[in-house]
Amino acid sequence: HFMAFVEMKGQVIVLLIMWSEYASSQTIQPVPSTGTNYIAYAGVSNTFSMSANVGGSSTNIAGAPNAGTGLPRNAQLSCQQMNSANSCISYNLAFSPSADQIGTKYLVCVNWRLLSDSTTYVTGCIGLTVGAPNPVIVQPSGNWYYGGRIESQSPLTYSFRSNVGCQLSIPIVITDASSSGLYDVTLTPIVSSSFPPSDTGMPKSVDGLNGQADLVPTPTAGPGKAFEFRWRPARGHESSQAYRACFQAVDTLGILAGAKNMAGRSVCLRMLVEKCQYCVQPGESIGSIATQYNTDWLHVYTANPTVPDPDNLVPYTRINMGVLYTVQQAPPPSAPSDNPPLPKKDPASSPRKHTHTHAADAAQRVPRHPTHASRPRHSARRTATPAHTHAADSPLCLSPPRATGGSLHWLGAIYAYVLARTISVEHGCDYYCDLHHFKLGGQVQPCQHHVPLILATIINK
Numbered sequence: 060h061f062m063a064f065v066e067m068k069g070q071v072i073v074l075l076i077m078w079s080e081y082a083s084s085q086t087i088q089p090v091p092s093t094g095t096n097y098i099a100y101a102g103v104s105n106t107f108s109m110s111a112n113v114g115g116s117s118t119n120i121a122g123a124p125n126a127g128t129g130l131p132r133n134a135q136l137s138c139q140q141m142n143s144a145n146s147c148i149s150y151n152l153a154f155s156p157s158a159d160q161i162g163t164k165y166l167v168c169v170n171w172r173l174l175s176d177s178t179t180y181v182t183g184c185i186g187l188t189v190g191a192p193n194p195v196i197v198q199p200s201g202n203w204y205y206g207g208r209i210e211s212q213s214p215l216t217y218s219f220r221s222n223v224g225c226q227l228s229i230p231i232v233i234t235d236a237s238s239s240g241l242y243d244v245t246l247t248p249i250v251s252s253s254f255p256p257s258d259t260g261m262p263k264s265v266d267g268l269n270g271q272a273d274l275v276p277t278p279t280a281g282p283g284k285a286f287e288f289r290w291r292p293a294r295g296h297e298s299s300q301a302y303r304a305c306f307q308a309v310d311t312l313g314i315l316a317g318a319k320n321m322a323g324r325s326v327c328l329r330m331l332v333e334k335c336q337y338c339v340q341p342g343e344s345i346g347s348i349a350t351q352y353n354t355d356w357l358h359v360y361t362a363n364p365t366v367p368d369p370d371n372l373v374p375y376t377r378i379n380m381g382v383l384y385t386v387q388q389a390p391p392p393s394a395p396s397d398n399p400p401l402p403k404k405d406p407a408s409s410p411r412k413h414t415h416t417h418a419a420d421a422a423q424r425v426p427r428h429p430t431h432a433s434r435p436r437h438s439a440r441r442t443a444t445p446a447h448t449h450a451a452d453s454p455l456c457l458s459p460p461r462a463t464g465g466s467l468h469w470l471g472a473i474y475a476y477v478l479a480r481t482i483s484v485e486h487g488c489d490y491y492c493d494l495h496h497f498k499l500g501g502q503v504q505p506c507q508h509h510v511p512l513i514l515a516t517i518i519n520k
Contacts, residue, residue, distance in 0.1 A: 087111050087120060087171045089183025096186035101156040102314040103241045108139065110149040111171040111183060119175055121146030125168035125182060133157060136167065144174055156189040158314050164188050192242035192315060194308035195323045197283055198232040205229055207328070214305070216327040222377055223297060224338030227290045229328060233308040234283030243311040246286045248274065249325065252305035261288075261304045262330075265295035272304065292332045294351070297456065301331040334456035335381040345369035345378075352380060381456045 089111045099105040111120055121144070124136050133155050140149035150169055165187040172180035199217055202209045207217040207229070221227045235242045248260025257263050261272035270293030279285035288304065296302075305327040309315060337348060346369065349356040360369050362379040372378070 085113060085173065085176075085179065087113055087173065087179070087181040089169070089171060089181060091183075091185060093182070093184050094186070096188065098190040098239075099154045099156055099187045100190045100192075100237070100239050100241050101158055101161050102192075102310075102312045103155065105154045105156075107152040107154070107167075107185060107187075108149065109152060109167075109169050109183060109185065110140075111169075111181070112148075113173065117148040118142050118144070119173055120148060120171055121174055122148060122150060122169050122171050124150075125170050125184075128166050128168045128184070130167060131156070131163075131165040131187065132160065134165075134167070136169075146174065152185075154187065158191075160189045161191045161314075162189060190237060190239065192239070192244065192310040192312070193236040194233055194242075194244040194310055194315070195236045196231060196233050196306075196308050196326050198230060199326060210329060213322075214325050214327050216329060218301065218329040218331070220331050220333060221290070221292055222333055222336045222338045223292050223294055224340055225291065225375065225377070227288075227292070227330060229288040230277065231286045231288065231306060231326065232279060232281075232283050233286070235310070242314075244284060244308055245311055246274065246284070246306050246308055249305040249307050252303065252327065254300075254303040260306075262290055262292070262296065262302045265293055269293040270296055274306070288328060290330070296332045297334045298332055299334070301329040304328050304330075335379055335383045336377050337380050339372045339374055339376050339378060341374040343372060343374075345372070348378070348380075354380075383456060 089109070091109070097105075097107060099107075109122075111117065111122060113119055120142075124130075130136055131154065135153045137151050137153070138147040138149070139151040140147070142148050152167055156163075166184055167187060168182050168184035170180055170182050196215070198204070199207070199215075204217055205219075205228075207219040210216040210218045217229075219227060219229070231246060233244055233246055235244045250258065250260040253260045259272075261274065262270070264271040270291065272288065272290035275287050275289055277285045277287045286306075288306075305325060307325040309324075337352075339348070345360050345363075345366070346356040349359045352359070356369065359378070359380065360366065362381065366372065366378065
């Protein structure tokens with residue numbers, strides 16, 4: 060009995076094991092397993108496969124789409140493979156989402172059943188989330204970039220300083236951060252954000268020939284695409300207000316067209332073309348540059364004390380073309396006095412006094428180093444004609460036109476040379492500019508009454 064019991068027990072164990080193996084061999088396994096999630100990218104065709112098996116075999120199963128979940132818009136589920144019983148054992152899901160489906164989640168299911176037992180079935184489902192391209196700007200990055208400093212984060216803005224004749228080259232690198240490998244990206248100007256307004260979104264030429272900015276594709280060794288913003292400002296681009304050019308990384312399919320969230324996808328460049336400075340071109344001299352600016356070579360030479368040879372200039376170095384002066388706010392007019400004016404005295408009624416004027420006395424009245432209060436004020440501070448008015452706190456380049464000759468012109472040139480070489484800018488600018496304005500302005504200037512003081516200062520120096 061014991062042996063029989065053991066035998067019976069062994070048979071029972073064997074029967075139980077056999078039954079277990081038989082039950083597991085009839086379990087339907089969906090492929091992929093239920094709960095698997097995929098990204099279906101908008102604007103492109105996405106393909107997914109759904110199948111099932113029983114113990115690795117598909118001969119005893121049949122599939123049918125689940126009517127409860129249905130299919131998302133722009134999706135199609137078709138039978139890809141059938142078994143010998145003409146039952147579908149593999150489905151192909153083709154899905155091409157549109158831009159308005161970005162971010163939406165869907166569930167696609169197939170019911171699998173045994174051919175030998177219609178009551179045994181399993182539902183296999185996959186999750187789909189509609190993704191989108193993610194064009195982003197990789198460079199510029201950091202607080203400083205190719206000589207520019209970061210000005211703001213929203214939108215990302217870098218500010219640069221440039222000069223007439225100097226090449227400004229700013230590389231910009233973009234990539235598709237979706238990592239799908241399905242999208243092509245490019246960089247385009249944001250026309251509506253340009254300043255001054257431009258139909259190209261970038262600074263335009265002042266004469267139709269020179270100074271046009273451009274965005275040029277360049278090769279890159281790493282991932283993504285590289286571009287370079289290039290601009291060589293020309294005469295006429297000098298301004299107290301910075302130019303602005305903005306760019307955005309976009310997908311070539313236009314899926315994200317009109318997207319409001321541009322974080323990481325746009326960058327703005329603010330470029331101030333400084334006045335009174337010029338970038339020397341190869342082969343130029345002080346004389347040729349002065350001719351371009353319609354002024355005298357001595358004026359340009361004296362404005363650049365560090366230039367050793369006016370005929371041998373180092374290309375692409377900056378030279379001064381004049382004195383940069385910040386226009387001051389005009390003082391408010393004084394209120395009229397309530398006191399009546401004093402009566403004028405009759406010169407005939409007062410005895411005349413005999414006075415002697417000596418050169419020493421005149422020299423004492425003209426200080427060697429005049430103070431700020433005693434210096435003649437610049438003509439920009441005086442009342443200007445409407446054609447020459449400037450906003451307060453805006454820089455003004457004081458570069459006189461070419462002179463027609465005359466002894467006073469040469470006297471002024473000699474004084475300017477001495478002034479630039481021996482006197483500080485603080486003490487020299489006003490006299491220097493006033494003298495040239497008086498002589499070279501072409502018309503009677505408001506500073507005319509300062510000429511005796513200027514000439515006396517020249518003689519005193």
